Amino acid sequence: MHPGARMAEARIAVVGARGMVGAELRLVLLQRGHGEPLAFANASDCDGAEFSVAFLAVSAEAALALAPRLLAQGVRVVDCSSAFRERADVPLVVSEVNARDLTAASSARLVASPNCSATMLVLALSPLQAAFGIEHVSVATYQAVSGAGRAAVEALEAETRAQVDGMQPNASAFPQPCAFNVFPHESAIDEQSLCNEEEQKLVAESRRILGMPELPIDATCARVPVRRAHCQAVVVTLSSRASLEQVRAALQRAQGVSLHPDAGPDAASARNATARDELLISRIRWAQSDLDKPEQDRRRVALWLACDQLRKGAALNAVQLAEAAGWI
Numbered sequence: 001m002h003p004g005a006r007m008a009e010a011r012i013a014v015v016g017a018r019g020m021v022g023a024e025l026r027l028v029l030l031q032r033g034h035g036e037p038l039a040f041a042n043a044s045d046c047d048g049a050e051f052s053v054a055f056l057a058v059s060a061e062a063a064l065a066l067a068p069r070l071l072a073q074g075v076r077v078v079d080c081s082s083a084f085r086e087r088a089d090v091p092l093v094v095s096e097v098n099a100r101d102l103t104a105a106s107s108a109r110l111v112a113s114p115n116c117s118a119t120m121l122v123l124a125l126s127p128l129q130a131a132f133g134i135e136h137v138s139v140a141t142y143q144a145v146s147g148a149g150r151a152a153v154e155a156l157e158a159e160t161r162a163q164v165d166g167m168q169p170n171a172s173a174f175p176q177p178c179a180f181n182v183f184p185h186e187s188a189i190d191e192q193s194l195c196n197e198e199e200q201k202l203v204a205e206s207r208r209i210l211g212m213p214e215l216p217i218d219a220t221c222a223r224v225p226v227r228r229a230h231c232q233a234v235v236v237t238l239s240s241r242a243s244l245e246q247v248r249a250a251l252q253r254a255q256g257v258s259l260h261p262d263a264g265p266d267a268a269s270a271r272n273a274t275a276r277d278e279l280l281i282s283r284i285r286w287a288q289s290d291l292d293k294p295e296q297d298r299r300r301v302a303l304w305l306a307c308d309q310l311r312k313g314a315a316l317n318a319v320q321l322a323e324a325a326g327w328i
Contacts, residue, residue: 010328012037015046015066016057020150021080024315025055032319034328053327055318056080067110076327077110078318084112085205094119095320096255097126098209102325111321116313117141117198117221117230118205123279124234124305127254128247129210133239141221142231143185144270145178147309153227178225185221196221229270230313232305235287247301248284257281273306277316280306
């Protein structure tokens, strides 16, 4: 049984339990010894029910309406949507990176779990930040369709069958067919910056979690025809000199991180990351633009990341936050 299960018993609810994140939340709670939670399909379904901790796996709009009602009833809330991530009075936490923010806000009864892409990125950046400092980050994401919900997974499957059968698939869940295709993330593009919402979230949330509000981060987010688990190609500029062996050692020591071979069947991949709790890292190397420099002057490190965005990117992290706060 997980240590969190030895805390005072809490009546736990999952709102949005029929969605992919909600279903994963129920699984994680069971696996970590917290028992079967109350399951509500929609925000309106939980009216009148009695529970002390709620995990919200609903849209930001629904969370904005529901969370204040639950808080007024004395319920502690972990929100998995984007509704409260920008509010300074709501801790935004990845358990292995900034759980201290839960302690600093010990009176808080609402905590936000970050965007899944930010969660996996900061798991890799945090140990490098602590060991060497970081000055700049460039990241390209390769995001599974399940990040857009169950309908997107069904669309991928239907479009793949159509393509294999020689038919031209019709787009349904995304602006373009997702089968046999890669395209920019479908979130709305900001007219001023020309960045899409997913890129903006990735930058803003990573900066906040790391406590580096001005950290330069260049992000490009894309969808790939994969059911589950996101991948990222990352280049980090370190503040101080380090050998690759020291970089590997810092990542090896980090909680929630698993180092994998650079190639072959065990390399970090969406398939290998699926249903795993850890962030998988492969291809730890000097960025190519640094290879012409003397080794002692190299500071740009390239990484390849893979992480189950439904599990660690959402459900597991949410449960870990409630555990760290002592709510369950």
